[in-house]
Amino acid sequence: MPVIVMIFVFVPAIVLMVSMPYLTRETISFGVTVSAVQFHSEPLRQMRKSYAKISATLHTILFIVCIICLIYGDEHSKQQSWIIVTYSLAMVVISLVINISYNFKMKSLLPMLPIALETSIMAVDIGFRKRNISLSSKWFLIHVFIIVVGIVTVLLNYELIPDQIPIHYNSSWNVDGYAAKSYSSVFMPTIMQVFLILVFIFENRSIRRVKQQVQPTDPNRSIRQDVTFRRTWSGFMITASFLIVILLSVVQLNMISLLNINFAIPR
Structure with missing residues (x-):
């Protein structure tokens, strides 16, 4: 496996x-x-x-x-x-x-x-940064909501978490690694979620600050391509970070047996 x-x-x-x-x-x-x-x-x-x-x-x-x-x-x-x-x-x-x-x-x-x-004309779109060249960072509020729901759920069901938390499964899907229950071990997925979200938010905001890419041979086409590239990359980061948050939430909820999934983060 x-x-x-x-x-x-x-x-x-x-x-x-x-x-x-x-x-x-x-x-x-x-x-x-x-x-x-x-x-x-x-x-x-x-x-x-x-x-x-x-x-x-x-x-x-x-x-x-x-x-x-x-x-x-x-x-x-x-x-x-x-x-x-x-x-x-x-x-x-x-x-x-x-x-x-x-x-x-x-x-x-x-x-x-x-x-x-060859003779060429360099064109710069002075209103480039005023365009909608990346998705709004407000989309990350969905990620934050999922994280908050996970924190509240774990706190309300903390007593249901066993004293020994499965953290690793072998190729036969049998538990071969445990960790003692503590707030640090239970909320480790949350810490990872917060750290990753901050990184993705920083990268998404950086898209607007990267300098404009313009080809002299066809400036208008170049500007359109640049905008499309930035929007696509922004959408990819928001989607990827959302999937990572969901994945870590599954790991966390599995600790309190709300999900019956043999999955854990390798340690």
Whole structure:
């Protein structure tokens, strides 16, 4: 079961990370603003290919090592949970190191890239930030409401929570890990919810502060694409954070047996 979960959860994430340079807009290359001519130049084509090869190789090796550890690990202990958590952290660190290194390479290569020679007109929409370029942060009030309902529900039913709370299940869905009941353990999902919501709210508000992306060759089309991209990304963050809040609420409500689900957060 852990191997199947790894495949369905992490393989799409690996594919997304490896393909990231090909999914960005033509005005951005490894976190650096470039022109369309520079984006399609041969040096940047080679950089994207190099990034994809290195990223795919490292993530594939790490993934295979993790799968082998899960297969030969003790499924009746906390070992598998630690393997998955360690793999997740290692995957983030590898991706971060690769992106930072290619960002420095991009900055050093930028002065040597070709410059568009054709005559162009640069247009800037001075009313850009007054537009509805991101969804309102008021949508997060729904998330806050769910969190408050969870807190009240747990407080009202605190006596129903067993002295030993199941926190981990093995591949046979048998409990093999417990934690003593305390306010810190019971409200750990709530702490995680609040922290994640604050992060998502900050990111959603940052969408309006990021500088405008305009292509000189077609400024009007570029502005429309920029607005669409920002709205889509804002909607994704609100939806993703909502699903995470629901997931953590399920974990919390399961502690007081309001839900009969064999699910817990690995420790």
